[in-house]
Amino acid sequence: MTGWRVEPAPPPKAASGRALSGRGERTRRRLLEAAEEVFAQLGYHDASIVKITEAAGVSQGTFYVYFEGKREIFDELVDDLNRRVRHAMSEAAAQGGTRAEAERLGFRAFFRFTAEHPALYRVIRQAEFVSPGAMHRHYERIAEGYVSGLRRAIEDGEIAEQDPEVAAWALMGIGELLGMRWILWGDPDDPAAPPGQVSDEAFEEMFAFIQRGLGARPPA
Numbered sequence: 679m680t681g682w683r684v685e686p687a688p689p690p691k692a693a694s695g696r697a698l699s700g701r702g703e704r705t706r707r708r709l710l711e712a713a714e715e716v717f718a719q720l721g722y723h724d725a726s727i728v729k730i731t732e733a734a735g736v737s738q739g740t741f742y743v744y745f746e747g748k749r750e751i752f753d754e755l756v757d758d759l760n761r762r763v764r765h766a767m768s769e770a771a772a773q774g775g776t777r778a779e780a781e782r783l784g785f786r787a788f789f790r791f792t793a794e795h796p797a798l799y800r801v802i803r804q805a806e807f808v809s810p811g812a813m814h815r816h817y818e819r820i821a822e823g824y825v826s827g828l829r830r831a832i833e834d835g836e837i838a839e840q841d842p843e844v845a846a847w848a849l850m851g852i853g854e855l856l857g858m859r860w861i862l863w864g865d866p867d868d869p870a871a872p873p874g875q876v877s878d879e880a881f882e883e884m885f886a887f888i889q890r891g892l893g894a895r896p897p898a
Contacts, residue, residue: 687761693746706744708734710758713751717761718797722752722808749809756805756812759798760819768823777831778894782885785853789881792857793874799854821846831892838893844879849888856884 690698690706698706712733716725728750734884743752747895770787774780792798805813831837870873876884888894 687758690744692743693750698744702744705734705736705740709736709741709744709751710755713755714759714795714797714801717752717755717804718800721800722804747874752801752805753809753812754824755797755801756809756816759795759801760816761820763788763791763798764797764820764823776895777827777834777836777865777892778889780827781888781892781894783848785881785885785888788853789857789861789876792861796862796874799858816851820850824849828892845892848891852884852888 690703692698692702709730712730713725714732716729720729725748727738727741730748730751731738734741741751745754766787767784771780771784774783802813802816805816821843825842828837828842828845832842834838855877860880861874864874
């Protein structure tokens with residue numbers, strides 16, 4: 679999963695556009711964390727600014743210092759989750775010496791992030807109807823870096839010749855659906871399995887499938 683250039687988050691600003699103090703940045707971050715929790719639990723339409731501010735421990739007036747409304751904080755949350763999940767995957771995958779190792783480490787990081795932030799699934803699914811542009815931006819940013827990494831692996835002979843864009847979107851689909859099946863739904867066939875994790879057996883089956891599909895060169 680190497681290939682991403684995770685751009686730094688732009689300096690947070692107030693709704694008016696002015697720069698924030700350190701305290702203001704912390705308050706704005708609390709609002710985003712509260713929004714992650716509220717949107718995940720209630721959904722966009724049942725969520726409210728009142729519920730977000732209550733979860734953040736700030737007044738409604740304070741909310742409007744940082745965001746113009748519910749839609750703005752929702753879009754910012756989509757972008758924030760996107761940056762954080764790409765950063766987690768990129769940091770992990772960079773430790774891999776081969777494309778196959780990078781894939782294994784990147785997928786592990788994705789599943790770990792999803793277990794810690796189940797809102798990633800729920801918020802992005804809501805974005806399809808609430809803010810399609812934010813949803814497209816989320817997937818396209820992941821795919822862009824993925825494609826460049828796969829293209830380099832093809833040029834280096836690490837994986838088979840193939841269309842890197844098709845491969846990137848296929849791999850993204852595998853990660854998203856397996857994460858949903860095991861992390862969000864749990865494993866009813868194994869009640870003793872830790873909640874919120876992809877089982878080792880499922881992970882290894884998935885990874886073997888990915889290696890075959892990519893035609894990944896086996897480790898030396």
